[in-house]
Amino acid sequence: MAEPILEVKDLVKHYPLTQGILFKKQVGAVKAVDGVSFELGKGETLGIVGESGCGKSTLAKVLMNLERATAGQVLFKGEDISKLTGAALKAVRRNIQMVFQDPYTSLNPRMTVGDIIGEPFEIHPEVAPKGDRRKAVQDLLDVVGLNPEYINRYPHQFSGGQRQRIGIARGLALKPEIIICDEPVSALDVSVQAQVINLLEQLQNDFELSYMFIAHDLSIVRHISDRVGVMYLGKLVEIGTDEEIYENATHPYTQALLSAVPVPDPEARANRDRIILTGDIPSPANPPSGCRFRTRCWKAEERCSTEVPLLAVPEVLSGAAKHQSACHFAAVRETAAA
Amino acid sequence: MTTVIEKNQKSGRLEVGTPLLEVKDLHVEFHTRDGVAKAVNGVNYSVAAGETLAVLGESGSGKSVTAQTIMGILDMPPGKISQGQILFRGQDMLAMKEEERRQIRGQKIAMIFQDALSSLNPVMTVGAQLGEMFRVHRGASKKEAREKAIELMERVRIPAARQRVGDYPHQFSGGMRQRIMIAMALSMEPDLIIADEPTTALDVTVQAQVMDLLAELQDEYNMGLILITHDLGVVADVADKIAVMYAGRIVETAPVHDLYARPAHPYTKGLLRSIPRLDQKGQELYAIKGLPPNLLKVPAGCAFNPRCDVATDLCRTEIPKLHQVTDKDGKELTGRRSACHLWKETLHG
Numbered sequence: 001m002a003e004p005i006l007e008v009k010d011l012v013k014h015y016p017l018t019q020g021i022l023f024k025k026q027v028g029a030v031k032a033v034d035g036v037s038f039e040l041g042k043g044e045t046l047g048i049v050g051e052s053g054c055g056k057s058t059l060a061k062v063l064m065n066l067e068r069a070t071a072g073q074v075l076f077k078g079e080d081i082s083k084l085t086g087a088a089l090k091a092v093r094r095n096i097q098m099v100f101q102d103p104y105t106s107l108n109p110r111m112t113v114g115d116i117i118g119e120p121f122e123i124h125p126e127v128a129p130k131g132d133r134r135k136a137v138q139d140l141l142d143v144v145g146l147n148p149e150y151i152n153r154y155p156h157q158f159s160g161g162q163r164q165r166i167g168i169a170r171g172l173a174l175k176p177e178i179i180i181c182d183e184p185v186s187a188l189d190v191s192v193q194a195q196v197i198n199l200l201e202q203l204q205n206d207f208e209l210s211y212m213f214i215a216h217d218l219s220i221v222r223h224i225s226d227r228v229g230v231m232y233l234g235k236l237v238e239i240g241t242d243e244e245i246y247e248n249a250t251h252p253y254t255q256a257l258l259s260a261v262p263v264p265d266p267e268a269r270a271n272r273d274r275i276i277l278t279g280d281i282p283s284p285a286n287p288p289s290g291c292r293f294r295t296r297c298w299k300a301e302e303r304c305s306t307e308v309p310l311l312a313v314p315e316v317l318s319g320a321a322k323h324q325s326a327c328h329f330a331a332v333r334e335t336a337a338a
Numbered sequence: 339m340t341t342v343i344e345k346n347q348k349s350g351r352l353e354v355g356t357p358l359l360e361v362k363d364l365h366v367e368f369h370t371r372d373g374v375a376k377a378v379n380g381v382n383y384s385v386a387a388g389e390t391l392a393v394l395g396e397s398g399s400g401k402s403v404t405a406q407t408i409m410g411i412l413d414m415p416p417g418k419i420s421q422g423q424i425l426f427r428g429q430d431m432l433a434m435k436e437e438e439r440r441q442i443r444g445q446k447i448a449m450i451f452q453d454a455l456s457s458l459n460p461v462m463t464v465g466a467q468l469g470e471m472f473r474v475h476r477g478a479s480k481k482e483a484r485e486k487a488i489e490l491m492e493r494v495r496i497p498a499a500r501q502r503v504g505d506y507p508h509q510f511s512g513g514m515r516q517r518i519m520i521a522m523a524l525s526m527e528p529d530l531i532i533a534d535e536p537t538t539a540l541d542v543t544v545q546a547q548v549m550d551l552l553a554e555l556q557d558e559y560n561m562g563l564i565l566i567t568h569d570l571g572v573v574a575d576v577a578d579k580i581a582v583m584y585a586g587r588i589v590e591t592a593p594v595h596d597l598y599a600r601p602a603h604p605y606t607k608g609l610l611r612s613i614p615r616l617d618q619k620g621q622e623l624y625a626i627k628g629l630p631p632n633l634l635k636v637p638a639g640c641a642f643n644p645r646c647d648v649a650t651d652l653c654r655t656e657i658p659k660l661h662q663v664t665d666k667d668g669k670e671l672t673g674r675r676s677a678c679h680l681w682k683e684t685l686h687g
Contacts, residue, residue, distance in 0.1 A: 051541035052512075159629050189396040190568055191645075194612035194625035201622070216541065219571075223614035223623065246616065260546035261616050262571030266594045276550060277543045280511040 004039035005210050006063070006096075006178060011036045011072035011082075013055075013062050017285060030285045032058040034234035035072070037311070040178065045204065045211040047225030047242075049218055049257070053281055055234040056214045060180050063212070064098055065089060076178075094124050097176040101183035103163035107155040113166055114151040117141070120173040127174050140169040143206075145199060161192035168199065172207070180212045185220060197224060218261050222246055230254045233292040234284055236311055240323030248320040250330035253293045273333075291328070299329045354388035357427070358530050358562040359408070359447075364422035366403050368633075369415060375633040377403045377417075379586035382660075385530065385562040390553075392565045392577035392594070396630050400586040401566045405532050408564075409449050410439050426530075445475060448523035452535035454515035458507040464491075464518050465503035471525040490521040494551060513544035517551065524555060530562040537572065549576060570613055574598060579673055582606050585631050585641035588660065589677045602663050602676035602685040604646050640679070652679050 014029035033055045040046050050056045061067040063074055065081065074082040081092045100106040107116055117137045121128045128136040138148035144165040155163055164184060171179050181200070185193040201224065203209060215221050221228055222242050229239040230253065238251040249255045256275040263272070277296045282288055291309050294300040311326040321332045352358075366378035378400040385391045395401040406412040408424055410431065424431045426442060434442075451457040459467055468490050469483030478486065484503065491499035494517040507515055516536060523531055533552065537545040553576055556563050567573060573580060573594070580597050582590045582605065590603040601607040611624035628645040631637055640658050643649040661681055663674035678684060 051543060161629060189630060190570070190609060191396060191612060191626040192629065194623040195627075197614070198623055198625055218542070219614045219616040222616060256543060258616065260542045262545075262549075262569065262573075262575045263616055264570040264574045264598065264610065264613055265615075266574045266577075266598050268574075274546065276546055278547075280513055280544065281541075 003042060005042045005077060006040040006212075007073075007075040007078075008039070008063070009037050009073040009075065011059070011062060011074065012070045013058050013067060014070045028285055031234050031287060032284055033062060034287075036231075036234075036236050037072075038229055038236065038239060040210050040212060041226075042177075042210055043204070043208050044227065045213055045225045047221035047228040048212065048214045048231060049216065049221050049228060050231035051216065051257075051281055053233075053284065054231040055284070056231050057182055059231070060098065060182050060212070060214055063180060064096060065093065090123070094127070094174045095176050096178045096180065097171040097174060099164075099167050099171045099179060099181045099184045102187050103160055103167050104187070106167055107163060109155055112152050112154055113137075113141070113158075116155070116166060117169045117173055120170065124174055136173075137169075140172060143172065143203070144169045145195075159192075160188050161195060164188060164196050165199065168196075168203070172203065175207070176209070178210045178212065180214070182214045183216070184213075186215065186217065193220070200224065218246075218258065230257065233281060233287050235292060235326065237293065237327070238323070238325045239311070240325075244320050244323040248323075248332050250314065250317065250321055250323070250325040250332055251293075251327045252297050252299050252329075255333050256296075291326075299327075301329075303328055352387035352529060352560050354386075354560055356387040358385050358387055359427075359564075360384040360423075360425040361404065361408065362423040362425065364404065364407065364424065365420045366400070366407055366412065367418050367420055369418065370634070373634045376586050376636070377633060378407070381422075381583070381586075381588055383581050383588065383591070385564055387529065387562050388556070388560045390556065390563045390565060390576055390578045392567060392573040392580045393583060394567060394570065394573055394580055395583035396568055398585070398630055398633060399583040401583050402534055404583075405449070405534050405564065405566055408532060409447065410443055411449075444471065444528075445526040446528050447530045447532065448526065448528040450516075450519050450523050450531060450533040450536045452538050454512065454519045454539070455507060457519060458515060460507055463504050463506055464510070465505075468503075468518070468522055468525060471522065475526060486525070490525055491518070493524065493555075494518070494521045496521075511544075512540055513548060516540060516544075516548050520548070520552065520555070524559075527559060528561065530564070531556070532564045532566070534566045535568070536565070538567070538569070545572070552576075570609065582609075585636055586633065587641065587677060588675075589642065590675065591660075592663075592674045593672075596671070596674060600685055602674065602681045603678045604648055604680075604684055605642050607684060608645075608647075640677075648680055648683065650679070 011033055012035055013033040014031050016026045017028040018024040019027045048056045062069050069082045073080045076092055084092060114137050117140055118133050121133050138151060141148045146165050185196050213224055225242055227241050228245045229236050232253050238254045249258060256277050259275045279296050282295055288295050290305040290307055294304040309326045309328050311324050313322055313324055314330040361381055361383050364378055364381045368375045368377055381404055393401045407419060431439060465484055465487040468487035472478035472483045472486045488499045488503050496514060496517055537548050577594045579593050581588050584605050590606050601610060608626040612626055614623060626645050631641055637644050639654045639656055643653040658677045658679045660675045660677045663671050663676050663681060665671055666686055
């Protein structure tokens with residue numbers, strides 16, 4: 001892996017649960033992100049997958065400093081940015097931008113496309129001096145494959161895929177080094193998804209961007225990512241290269257997740273060995289003791305309820321199976337998941 | 339539990355393969371301020387007992403409008419059925435009086451909606467909502483209805499059904515709510531279920547649970563199932579045959595294996611090439627160029643022609659018929675049709 005541009009160490013985000021109206025007291029906490037560590041290399045794409053409620057979007061917000069971390073560090077080029085304020089925070093944010101899931105609600109309907117994409121320049125005037133802004137916005141439209149003449153149109157005049165391109169252009173405006181994409185294609189039609197994914201890949205090559213790609217669609221994540229992290233209930237349970245995760249998953253949750261994904265190939269229907277998990281994801285306000293997955297896991301034993309498994313490389317495994325996995329009984333399944 | 343099964347034995351389930359529903363040349367249009375949008379434009383399909391038909395399409399392709407028309411829950415106006423027949427076991431439902439229609443809706447044909455949270459009444463307990471079907475259609479007492487509701491909840495494997503029958507929809511998780519929707523659809527033991535994107539709002543592990551449950555229940559009751567979806571993966575897992583829709587028309591129909599192995603329409607081919615696969619690490623994705631058409635301004639000729647790689651002048655002027663597809667020797671392939679002037683080249687080329 002290339003030198004890390006972003007390092008996350010034991011990041012924690014708890015939302016307090018309070019009781020009482022006048023005298024609020026904390027009665028507990030929703031442990032949305034609970035001790036997550038990883039690195040993001042320069043020019044690399046790290047995919048983060050997990051089901052709804054696993055904390056992947058909260059993680060994105062904490063990295064962007066839209067939410068303050070409860071504990072832990074976020075190191076951008078070696079500097080801890082999680083506690084920055086004021087001008088220092090503003091300067092760092094220029095380098096980390098975000099593309100949101102819903103292109104319908106993340107663009108202000110009363111602003112023109114030119115104003116939306118040009119707004120970052122108002123906050124960081126050093127990037128594009130006033131006279132050049134219109135030109136800069138038109139260049140950005142061109143880069144994301146939209147006609148530069150659309151600069152005076154409003155968001156409702158565009159389709160979903162085009163709006164997502166506008167969102168991407170806004171993310172690119174400040175020439176960031178990292179872009180955090182939170183479910184960037186899940187609201188789009190199938191035939192349009194591929195266009196947006198190809199655009200993201202092309203931009204990465206052109207501008208040497210690092211992506212953090214958050215999604216629930218495992219097929220898309222595999223396509224775009226160099227490395228993949230799997231989250232469950234606020235914790236990373238497994239992280240590795242795409243081959244390590246998709247071909248040699250050692251954590252039971254990853255295996256179940258992979259086996260549940262429908263493969264668009266009816267011939268594979270009969271050969272698939274599916275794991276159907278029982279039950280739902282537990283509440284993050286009151287997660288199970290020990291391993292958080294144990295309530296749905298078929299491998300769970302006594303030890304899993306008392307001892308929290310750490311995200312570490314299991315000593316006993318070898319080859320592609322030797323990557324970080326947070327399970328006491330980490331092992332590759334014999335039959336291929338897909 | 340027992341009563342449901344007893345009644346089945348009495349009435350006898352339909353034989354697998356009995357024709358259930360036939361949609362014939364259906365046209366639905368919406369009159370809007372900006373003009374007439376032809377949402378459904380001559381759609382034909384049929385489903386038999388025990389069979390799963392997947393209707394595949396993007397937003398605006400007309401797949402949901404067709405389903406709403408079958409159910410008789412289309413908003414009219416602005417919607418208008420301008421032409422066509424919907425035959426349920428030989429009877430044209432569009433020609434029926436509303437009274438007769440009500441006897442079929444819910445009892446013979448039931449529907450499962452995408453968003454279970456907004457389809458359930460938030461101020462009624464799930465028990466009351468499930469029991470309502472028996473109160474209205476079967477004249478059951480409150481107590482009987484409650485027992486039936488518990489039975490149904492057990493049927494769709496909701497744990498601790500007896501304790502949870504008095505809970506409200508918000509107290510259930512997304513997967514559990516979708517199970518309640520399924521239970522509701524099953525309550526009158528319908529012959530046909532229409533499921534409109536039943537798992538789109540669910541996580542993959544829960545999606546697998548729900549699809550498994552649906553398939554199992556279908557098998558047990560020999561129901562026909564129309565599965566409306568945009569997800570090529572889900573379709574491959576459960577469907578017997580597929581109808582692909584684009585801009586209000588069916589562009590291709592085929593048995594599931596044939597469609598994935600050898601598509602006969604450029605749109606289907608493009609869709610299959612444009613989705614990343616979990617079991618393959620691909621290079622650059624193929625992307626269908628352009629955007630789905632605006633239904634107020636559908637392109638002349640084949641609606642797909644501006645996005646098609648192989649379109650000719652003929653495609654730009656003449657609307658293609660739904661051709662019977664044949665193999666290289668001219669032998670008809672059963673169930674395979676393609677609405678493309680160049681289906682031969684697409685299939686064999």
